[in-house]
Amino acid sequence: MKILVLNGPNLNLLGSREVDLYGSASYADLVAHCRAEGEKAGVDVEVRQTNHEGVLVDWIQESKDVFDAVVLNAAAYTHTSLAIYDAIKAVRARVAEVHLTDPMEREDFRRFSYVALAAERTFSGMGFGSYTAAIRHFAGKDS
Numbered sequence: 001m002k003i004l005v006l007n008g009p010n011l012n013l014l015g016s017r018e019v020d021l022y023g024s025a026s027y028a029d030l031v032a033h034c035r036a037e038g039e040k041a042g043v044d045v046e047v048r049q050t051n052h053e054g055v056l057v058d059w060i061q062e063s064k065d066v067f068d069a070v071v072l073n074a075a076a077y078t079h080t081s082l083a084i085y086d087a088i089k090a091v092r093a094r095v096a097e098v099h100l101t102d103p104m105e106r107e108d109f110r111r112f113s114y115v116a117l118a119a120e121r122t123f124s125g126m127g128f129g130s131y132t133a134a135i136r137h138f139a140g141k142d143s
């Protein structure tokens, strides 16, 4: 199984960005974490990050026939991007939505998620553990 992990805007700044919310581990640490969890679960994991909405749309489209599933932290685009919702539906991608924090416990404007409308599962509020849970979900290792 091949899993594509996609990260949206500002996640490249993990470790220096709002550390009280997102923690002091870096984006490189997140990439290493996802790769290690993939190895443990026996699946191939590729991890990417972009600050650009259209690039996320391109990568979701391109995931068709190459990856079996997408773990998607669309960051702020979660709450705004109809284009990302459409891309997931257009290629019928299997998507798990992930967030480091729990957006439902934060500002009101984070309570709506376009991604959730197209995703089969959402894992949030567990830090890097949200990615672990999503990778294990696709690997069939849900506990």
Ligand code: DQA
Binding pocket: 009, 010, 011, 073, 074, 075, 076, 077, 078, 098, 099, 100, 101, 102, 103, 110
């Ligand atoms: C986030 C939550 C979003 O609301 C926010 O815009 C982010 C990060 C998270 O991982 O907790 O950039 O997706």
